[in-house]
Amino acid sequence: MTTFQDLGIEERLLQAVSSLGYQHPTSIQEQAIPILLSGTTDFIGLAQTGTGKTAAFGLPLLQVIDETVRHPQALVVCPTRELCMQIVNELTLFKQNMPHVSVVAVYGGTSIGLQIKDIKRGVQIVVATPGRLIDLIERKAINLEEIQYVVLDEADEMLNMGFQEDIEFILKNTPKRDSTWLFSATMPPEIRKVSKRYMKEPKEITVGKMNAVNQNIDHQYYVTTAHHRYETLKRIIDFNPGIYGIIFTRTKIDAQDISEKLTREGYDIDALHGDLTQAQRDRVMGQFRDKSLQLLIATDVAARGIDVQGITHVINYELPDDVEVYTHRSGRTGRAGNQGICVSIVHAKESYKLKQIERINKSPFHRLDIPSGKDVCRKQFFHFVDKLLKVDVSHGDYETYVPMLEEKFADLDKADILKRFAALEFDRFLKYYENAADLNLREKDKGRKDQPQAFDKSKDFGRGDNRKAYKKGGAYARLFVNLGTKDGFFKASFLQYILDMSDLRKEVLGKIDMKDMNSWIEIEPSAAQQMIRALDGKKYKGRSIRMNDADRR
Numbered sequence: 336m337t338t339f340q341d342l343g344i345e346e347r348l349l350q351a352v353s354s355l356g357y358q359h360p361t362s363i364q365e366q367a368i369p370i371l372l373s374g375t376t377d378f379i380g381l382a383q384t385g386t387g388k389t390a391a392f393g394l395p396l397l398q399v400i401d402e403t404v405r406h407p408q409a410l411v412v413c414p415t416r417e418l419c420m421q422i423v424n425e426l427t428l429f430k431q432n433m434p435h436v437s438v439v440a441v442y443g444g445t446s447i448g449l450q451i452k453d454i455k456r457g458v459q460i461v462v463a464t465p466g467r468l469i470d471l472i473e474r475k476a477i478n479l480e481e482i483q484y485v486v487l488d489e490a491d492e493m494l495n496m497g498f499q500e501d502i503e504f505i506l507k508n509t510p511k512r513d514s515t516w517l518f519s520a521t522m523p524p525e526i527r528k529v530s531k532r533y534m535k536e537p538k539e540i541t542v543g544k545m546n547a548v549n550q551n552i553d554h555q556y557y558v559t560t561a562h563h564r565y566e567t568l569k570r571i572i573d574f575n576p577g578i579y580g581i582i583f584t585r586t587k588i589d590a591q592d593i594s595e596k597l598t599r600e601g602y603d604i605d606a607l608h609g610d611l612t613q614a615q616r617d618r619v620m621g622q623f624r625d626k627s628l629q630l631l632i633a634t635d636v637a638a639r640g641i642d643v644q645g646i647t648h649v650i651n652y653e654l655p656d657d658v659e660v661y662t663h664r665s666g667r668t669g670r671a672g673n674q675g676i677c678v679s680i681v682h683a684k685e686s687y688k689l690k691q692i693e694r695i696n697k698s699p700f701h702r703l704d705i706p707s708g709k710d711v712c713r714k715q716f717f718h719f720v721d722k723l724l725k726v727d728v729s730h731g732d733y734e735t736y737v738p739m740l741e742e743k744f745a746d747l748d749k750a751d752i753l754k755r756f757a758a759l760e761f762d763r764f765l766k767y768y769e770n771a772a773d774l775n776l777r778e779k780d781k782g783r784k785d786q787p788q789a790f791d792k793s794k795d796f797g798r799g800d801n802r803k804a805y806k807k808g809g810a811y812a813r814l815f816v817n818l819g820t821k822d823g824f825f826k827a828s829f830l831q832y833i834l835d836m837s838d839l840r841k842e843v844l845g846k847i848d849m850k851d852m853n854s855w856i857e858i859e860p861s862a863a864q865q866m867i868r869a870l871d872g873k874k875y876k877g878r879s880i881r882m883n884d885a886d887r888r
């Protein structure tokens with residue numbers, strides 16, 4: 336197997352790479368590094384993020400610059416602030432044994448004065464977003480005269496974002512350029528044009544489009560109705576207690592709404608969207624990166640350039656229209672040899688899109704059943720048990736409490752104590768999921784328009800609930816009520832509220848379908864009037880409750 340040493344990397348960089356735990360070069364590194372080390376060959380690398388492309392250009396760049404002179408010699412241009420910071424972070428790790436090399440990040444949305452000061456202090460490598468770089472050139476704060484190496488990272492993204500002119504301006508104004516290194520996930524005609532115009536016989540390398548990533552990502556999908564998308568998302572999250580993931584939505588409104596709804600329901604999530612200030616964005620990203628935030632929800636635009644290690648799941652709240660967008664999204668997981676899962680929530684009519692993605696990405700999709708309420712409870716339960724078994728009790732004063740605890744628990748046997756612990760942790764899940772519907776769109780449901788589906792009478796574990804589904808020859812009546820999640824209800828608390836008010840037993844209820852402002856309640860027809868009498872016209876938090884028979888409205 337090839338080593339970094341075989342590729343011609345110098346000792347100080349070899350030590351850094353080894354301290355980062357890189358054992359062998361990735362495919363793009365193996366192919367690019369020997370070419371780039373020559374310093375004079377133009378290069379095009381067709382590679383996605385996650386293939387190790389930053390090191391593929393970063394290591395040779397650090398080796399070819401002259402560290403004895405302190406003026407900008409290399410320019411790395413990339414589409415976003417996030418990517419800019421990531422590149423600088425990686426270069427900083429690589430140059431840990433090169434104290435005389437300075438790297439500066441230059442991007443918009445933050446003080447230009449500080450960046451100018453950094454440049455004036457004397458740097459060899461400038462990593463920049465196009466807009467801010469042009470600004471600095473116009474202010475004569477940076478001199479491109481002495482630039483020998485220009486790296487264009489994620490060139491296709493920069494063109495998509497409308498930076499073509501800026502890039503051409505940069506290439507035109509670097510007269511001493513010895514070589515240009517262009518990295519891109521795709522090769523649209525505009526990039527070909529730029530390369531023809533500004534590069535000399537570039538050596539072109541393609542890293543098997545998705546191959547490296549493919550093997551590490553399991554592409555899964557769940558089929559449901561548009562109406563059950565949100566519930567399905569929650570099931571997926573609840574079914575994966577250790578999840579550390581990014582959820583993608585098409586619109587920022589969706590990202591915002593879903594984030595708010597999930598936060599209200601106790602999930603650890605925040606949104607990234609275009610309306611955030613830079614400071615808010617940095618805060619959210621910081622929390623996500625250090626894992627104090629478990630889930631991030633974002634649009635494609637807002638998530639551009641984000642590279643976070645250890646993402647376990649990418650969730651497509653809806654499938655994107657564009658296969659490349661799917662590829663970009665899924666590439667956020669399964670990085671650097673880790674396993675990852677990309678989950679898509681789709682509706683029946685989207686199977687053609689799945690086929691298209693499958694064909695282009697050459698990776699199969701696996702259809703999974705949306706977990707039932709019972710599945711979720713079981714999964715959460717075992718996760719809890721694992722946590723209980725692994726908890727570290729070696730520190731702290733637990734020993735001193737033992738005699739007191741033993742006395743307190745004297746009348747309870749071990750099974751009782753365990754049950755109580757489980758109940759403490761699980762009541763939320765049990766209450767929420769004990770009446771959970773089957774969210775899967777089955778063959779038999781096709782053609783039915785978002786029909787409320789048969790009630791999943793899944794039982795909790797071991798509480799001996801003998802409740803029977805309502806089968807007295809007829810359908811449930813359906814009640815409408817103008818209360819919903821916006822009133823601060825979760826399904827369990829709502830159920831409790833309507834039952835307490837009406838003095839009915841929960842056996843009379845069928846499915847409860849909650850929306851932001853309104854809800855629909857299935858109920859045995861004989862109990863419907865009692866519920867309406869109990870709630871209609873009463874006040875909830877100062878607002879009049881309106882409840883009536885939904886089918887007679």
Ligand code: AMP
Nearest residue numbers: 357359360361384385386387388389671
């Ligand atoms: P990139 O494609 O540059 O965004 O890299 C993806 C991730 O892979 C980064 O977090 C790198 O730290 C990591 N990485 C890059 N090269 C290697 C390597 N040779 N071995 C292991 N991990 C690597």
